[in-house]
Amino acid sequence: MNAPHAPYIGQSIKRKEDQRFLTGGGTYTDDVAVANQTHAYFLRSPHAHAKIRSIDLNKAKAAPGVVAIFTGDDLAAAKVGGLPCGWLITDVNGQPMKEPPHPCLAQDKVRHVGDQVAVVIAETLNLAKDAAELIEVDYEILPAVVSAADARKPGVAVVHDSAPDNTCYVWSIGTQDTVDKAFASAKHVTTLEFANNRLIPNAIEPRAALAQYARGDDSYTLHVTSQNPHVERLLMTAFVLGLPEHKVRVIAPDVGGGFGSKIFLYAEETVIVWASKRVNRPIKWTAERSESFLTDAHGRDHVTKAELALDKNGKFLAMRVHTTANMGAYLSTFASCVPTILYATLLAGQYTTPAIYCEVTAVFTNTAPVDAYRGAGRPEATYVVERLVETAAREMGISPADLRRRNFITQFPYQTPVALCYDTGNYDATLTEAMKLADVAGFEARRKQAADRGKLRGLGYSTYIEACGLAPSNIAGALGARAGLFEAGEIRFHPTGSVTVFTGSHSHGQGHETTFAQVVADKLGIPVENVDVVHGDTGRIPFGMGTYGSRSIAVGGSAIMKAIDKIIDKGKKIAAHLLEASDDNIEFRDGVFTVAGTDRKKTIAEVAFAAYVPHNYPLDKLEPGLNETAFYDPANFTYPAGSHICEVEIDPQTGSTKVVNFTAVDDFGNVINPMIVEGQVHGGLAQGIGQALLEGCIYDAASGQLLTGSYMDYAMPRADDFPSFKVDTKVTACTHNPLGVKGCGEAGAIGAPAAVINAVTDALNIKDIAMPATSEKVWRALNSKGKKTK
């Protein structure tokens, strides 16, 4: 195959990074080894809830190879702070949410299985583990509470004394009176009560960190599995360790997946940064998979009652939602905004529902912290909306596609009753295309053929919307964000015409090194091979807010576009000088500056050379060099949307459910690299279908032990759990960013669960089934239905 050439945008260029990933050439945090490094092992609580009466380190400290052991008392004595929460939620009474301390090593009490109790630093990992076995902790075991539904019941365990009813906040959006009135006058009301099952993120690379202290200049370097190294540094230095920000360099090298779980500042990396100065040696820590299960921030875990009011024609009149969200034992970095700002604001979905009220109660439990996980609030919102809509359609005898079309938003911009303003979209277009691809017309015939084979077929829709491209900083700030949500980018031309791009976005599977290079090569008219993208290093990149919420191309890409504009502007001035023309007369196209209406021209490489070897250069008016930095703060969220259609076949004898067709037609705005987008959709669908049929994190209600603590018990989806997905896109370009892009990273995980459960309930002809819809649950649903009809 010939090398691809401009225009690069819109081409499925093979990923530049795959050569190193597929040949073992990646550099992940655990691959980084430095001289004299020590190894950390964290002793973790075996109990869900216990007082620490005492910790005896004597035997452990005397064990071979031990360098140091620290506990919560050491951190307290050194005035190391707790881990902060980055988003303040103000409750229904105008009071701030409860923010109990989140110590990096437990102080007095442990609050979930896996809570860090002590860190052993030793010459080898095995010696650290040997020593940890010699630490004697005297626990007074306390009763535990693990479920959101139980957390506020009288008499249950109290996780934090400062929140005696285990309540972090009660928050609401919308006007309750208006909504209640609409319900009172409704022709039909659909009600559902369900849980959005708790998930464990399971990035392929476990969390890891390497902390190095340099005595020479009193500085630190931290390699860490982070989706946002600058935010990691800001939170760690300013809020926990009290270090000057410029003395800490955070590098997030190749990172093997995050799905949100690597956004957050965790205790382990914070402790080893602090300890690296105490022991004056580098410290390496890599989580084992069991630790990932126990301590990576989990996702979802809502209990919800949702109601939809409709008039006689199926027009939506109002929606009322009450949700209890499990925060776990401590507030993780963005935990508080997930079930509020990222959830309730999406309840309008793709519809013109005029009145929406949502009340969210966030609770503490003796479980791992819960925070953003692929989609973060938006999958939960979509599940609420799309389960309600499909159920209402069945109850009213209207086809699910038709009911959706009767309520689709068709005029843009559209202000929803829950704060967001959608800039653009065409929901009928994605639904129509998805129905065609999924061959909905042929479904009844397939259902009959399946019935002839003794199988049950079902079809389910999910027409989702998400708010991505987080976020206009001023709006986020008004909603409680304690940080900005812009992005930074830098374009550095080298004297010989190649380009290095520095981005505050972070790629941990998204393929930015390719996508961003395509954008830059396209806009600057240079070969894509001449563009390299650097990310994940506070020492090299101006600033960055990182990658989450499908924001990289929409916000990070826009920052790069702004930097490109600056490069072209300056290039025009240089070219004007070289060509002895006025700035206004210079046009730039396909990498060439031309004097308008003539054939006099300079390539951008020639201009770059002139900028760095300024022998013939307007030094009186212009600085040498061709290196531009830009910061971009978005004007609005972006609103990717789409239609998912799932077709399942169920074996009624065993209850086993097979997804036989899955179609996703998404509108991500303009697409830079269709192959990468399709890959992102595939991954999201796998996680969304996984949530619906397979995955479920379970804590034992009595002991608080994590029962699904390994792949023996936590059902991760595998390739053979899925059919070949049918994926396509429709485009309405985003109206407020320069590339017209919306983001694609989370869509699959957001749309899929409702489509799957809608299909399963269709096949079984039942109203609801809990996720994950395991074979036993399906079998029981069939059995209890049989009994009812008798």
Add this chain to the structure above:
Amino acid sequence: MHAFDYQRPATLKDAAAFLKKNENARVLSGGQSLIPTLKMRLAQTPALVDINAIEELRVVKLEAAMLTLGAGLRHSEVATSKEVLIGIPALARVAAGIGDRQVRNMGTLGGALANNDPAADYPAAVLGLGATVHTNRRSIAADKFFTGLYETALKPGEIITSVQFPLPKRAAYIKFKNPASRFALVGVFVSEGAGVVRVAVTGAGNAGVFRVKDMEKKLGEKFAPESIAKSKVAPDKLNADLHASAEYRSHLITVLAQRAVAAALS
């Protein structure tokens, strides 16, 4: 992993001698269960006796009425062995369905039987075919070999050498996989030999693999799926965990046993 001594004897005699001297030593065969538990510090041993170099454990012999397989054969070898495919194709399919490719390339027949995981596949085949387990000391009938969860009739220091399977007229194994581990949530092995029908169930019993005598009797009268449509294993004998209740496992046994019979007939 805690430190341990490591031995790799070339003969059964040397292995046995070492085990006799080191009472708490563990035998390492394919290591697909033992090594992870050691790595996770869930088990500890002063010494490992690696029997992978012992040629005597690698026999494959197909005779008129009998198939003999060495305990050291990997699952992938059993799955693709010409002798097994000719003699007891159902057994080859059992081996082909164990774990994943990596597990099948390391795990061994003897190791799987000695470990007797209550959700493992091989115990169902060995019990369902009425095989005989040979050790370096004696022969043990399958019916006497599996004694409980992870428990067998093996004495300390005793090593499985081979397994002898009588050739059935027909046989089949149907596994309903645990979606997480892909071990058997319930697996049923059915065989019909000369005047003998055996039905063995793995994954479900609260004491490990077991036979379903009622089904065997009914299938003995007529080897057809409908013969056992109403035959149930009482849930109180069955395992309940977060993946399946005892009632559901009981239901699955009947469904899968019928499917196994149908598969054996087809």
